[in-house]
Amino acid sequence: MAELNLILMGPPGAGKGTQAERLVIDFDLPYYATGDILRAAISEGTELGKRAQPIVEAGDLVPDELMIGVIMERIDTPEAEDGFILDGFPRTIPQAEALDEALDRRGRALTAALLINAPGEEVIRRLSGRRICAKSGHVYHVEFDPPKNDEVCDQDGSRLIQRDDDKPETIEKRLAVYREQTTPLIDWYDERGLLRRFDGTRTPEEVHSHIRATLATLALEAEL
Numbered sequence: 333m334a335e336l337n338l339i340l341m342g343p344p345g346a347g348k349g350t351q352a353e354r355l356v357i358d359f360d361l362p363y364y365a366t367g368d369i370l371r372a373a374i375s376e377g378t379e380l381g382k383r384a385q386p387i388v389e390a391g392d393l394v395p396d397e398l399m400i401g402v403i404m405e406r407i408d409t410p411e412a413e414d415g416f417i418l419d420g421f422p423r424t425i426p427q428a429e430a431l432d433e434a435l436d437r438r439g440r441a442l443t444a445a446l447l448i449n450a451p452g453e454e455v456i457r458r459l460s461g462r463r464i465c466a467k468s469g470h471v472y473h474v475e476f477d478p479p480k481n482d483e484v485c486d487q488d489g490s491r492l493i494q495r496d497d498d499k500p501e502t503i504e505k506r507l508a509v510y511r512e513q514t515t516p517l518i519d520w521y522d523e524r525g526l527l528r529r530f531d532g533t534r535t536p537e538e539v540h541s542h543i544r545a546t547l548a549t550l551a552l553e554a555e556l
């Protein structure tokens with residue numbers, strides 16, 4: 333079986349997390365959300381975790397070189413020898429180049445950059461419809477999973493609220509940041525023939541089967 337060394341990209345609300353969960357099961361790959369593995373390295377007290385700890389605690393950005401080190405610590409473990417799914421890194425072209433070089437030194441290479449895309453209005457429709465019950469955090473969606481009575485939790489009758497993070501203006505700001513950061517990176521992977529695009533406005537099942545078919549083809553091509 334050829335390696336599946338993947339990075340996952342896409343705006344918030346396009347369904348990246350859902351697809352990652354399914355890919356982990358389908359292909360038995362470890363999933364590395366960079367925030368999570370950084371926290372794990374710190375709590376496990378690895379050498380790089382110890383270097384990162386004061387930087388993270390000060391609220392500063394971990395330098396690329398250190399972040400690459402933390403990621404490669406994971407990629408070098410036996411669980412990732414057949415591949416991995418990396419989410420949240422790279423975010424910039426220099427980071428992508430550094431990842432490329434680190435993989436190349438190990439005789440490995442990225443298989444594909446999977447982009448799950450959705451237009452801004454769809455992302456806003458999905459994310460801004462969320463309502464949370466003020467008492468116990470039960471989650472609803474005005475369109476996809478509405479409560480029986482407007483603004484009231486079915487389970488405990490408490491008031492439903494919209495979190496600040498789910499307000500359209502907040503989502504638009506996050507999307508603008510995402511686009512500014514990611515567009516050059518998408519082009520960079522596209523120029524290298526590594527980008528695979530998926531339509532995040534389709535149902536999760538449709539997106540999933542499209543990704544599976546694409547990865548099966550890539551794995552076959554790699555074996556030829």
Ligand SMILES: [Zn+2]
Binds near residue numbers: 465467469470487488
């Ligand atoms: Zn509730």
